[in-house]
Amino acid sequence: MPASALAFDAVTKRFGDFTAVDALSFAVPEGSVFGFLGGNGAGKTTSLRMALDILTPTSGSIVVLGQPPSRENAAAIGFLPEERGLYKKMSVLDTIVYFGRLKRMEAGAAKAAAMALLERLELADRAKSPIEKLSKGMAQKVQVATALVNSPRLLMLDEPFSGLDPVNQAMLEDLIAEAAKGGATVIFSTHVMQHAERLCDRLLLLARGRKAFEGTLDEARGALPSRLVLAARMDPAGLPGVARARRLSGEGEWQEYEVELADGAPPEALLAHCTANGVALNRFDVHRPSLHEAFIHFVGADPATTRQETVR
Numbered sequence: 001m002p003a004s005a006l007a008f009d010a011v012t013k014r015f016g017d018f019t020a021v022d023a024l025s026f027a028v029p030e031g032s033v034f035g036f037l038g039g040n041g042a043g044k045t046t047s048l049r050m051a052l053d054i055l056t057p058t059s060g061s062i063v064v065l066g067q068p069p070s071r072e073n074a075a076a077i078g079f080l081p082e083e084r085g086l087y088k089k090m091s092v093l094d095t096i097v098y099f100g101r102l103k104r105m106e107a108g109a110a111k112a113a114a115m116a117l118l119e120r121l122e123l124a125d126r127a128k129s130p131i132e133k134l135s136k137g138m139a140q141k142v143q144v145a146t147a148l149v150n151s152p153r154l155l156m157l158d159e160p161f162s163g164l165d166p167v168n169q170a171m172l173e174d175l176i177a178e179a180a181k182g183g184a185t186v187i188f189s190t191h192v193m194q195h196a197e198r199l200c201d202r203l204l205l206l207a208r209g210r211k212a213f214e215g216t217l218d219e220a221r222g223a224l225p226s227r228l229v230l231a232a233r234m235d236p237a238g239l240p241g242v243a244r245a246r247r248l249s250g251e252g253e254w255q256e257y258e259v260e261l262a263d264g265a266p267p268e269a270l271l272a273h274c275t276a277n278g279v280a281l282n283r284f285d286v287h288r289p290s291l292h293e294a295f296i297h298f299v300g301a302d303p304a305t306t307r308q309e310t311v312r
């Protein structure tokens, strides 16, 4: 097991009577890309703020890069806050260099890193523009650059994709993947499952401050049975591994069935059985559950419903 870049142990955060984060425990392995997923108000931002020592937990403990949250390891951390804010009059380049200097970089190194990032983000021609002359998406990219400038060991990005068009979202996905390849641990929050699906090694699903799931993408999707549609000449209900089969359509020789497999029965085993035993098929489509479907399974489509009510 690699060391954890971030670990929560039974962390609770209350604001008055309201519990925003409730006995939350999870660990982010060093060098991984970790998705922090949850609907609005799930507690993502509150959790990240506690990890950064902006908020103090009501109870429980947090370890960040081997120590309790404090400003001392700020130089090793890059942070993109949810509410974006940069000095409007400062130039793009000066802004990024300023953040690099805050992270104790030498002026020359900060400038070189800032220019390289601006090239990478296709903003080099805006280096001298004041922030106020940028579009919202461009300003967001500059803010991403402020989080990356010091090549942090730990990158925490709160909703990094919001406000970016699809091209820039893809660019940011590439940047995150590159940072991870270079050895950084990346934690990002989102409620868009597709980003997590493409990027994450592990993920945490939060629902109203509580952990609904922690694990790999495959584990999340594996919690739901695969949906299988096949066309056969015979009812597949009696075949090994088939829990239920429902006829969908078909006339004449070939009938289409939706097949529910028994828990843990892989679709490949059914296909191999049919091939070996001369069961003719002219369609065999496996639909693996998406992370979105897994999210609904764990969290419930309606945030007001409880987990018990929605888990099948």
Ligand SMILES: Nc1ncnc2c1ncn2[C@@H]1O[C@H](COP(=O)(O)OP(=O)(O)OP(=O)(O)O)[C@@H](O)[C@H]1O
Residues within 6 Å of the ligand: 015, 018, 019, 020, 038, 039, 040, 041, 042, 043, 044, 045, 046, 047, 082, 191
């Ligand atoms: N300073 C505060 N005082 C009172 N309640 C707060 C405070 N900060 C957050 N909350 C509440 O805690 C809950 C969790 O908020 P948080 O911002 O962590 O959610 P989130 O998962 O980041 O949501 P979103 O996706 O909408 O940004 C919300 O109900 C919010 O209203």
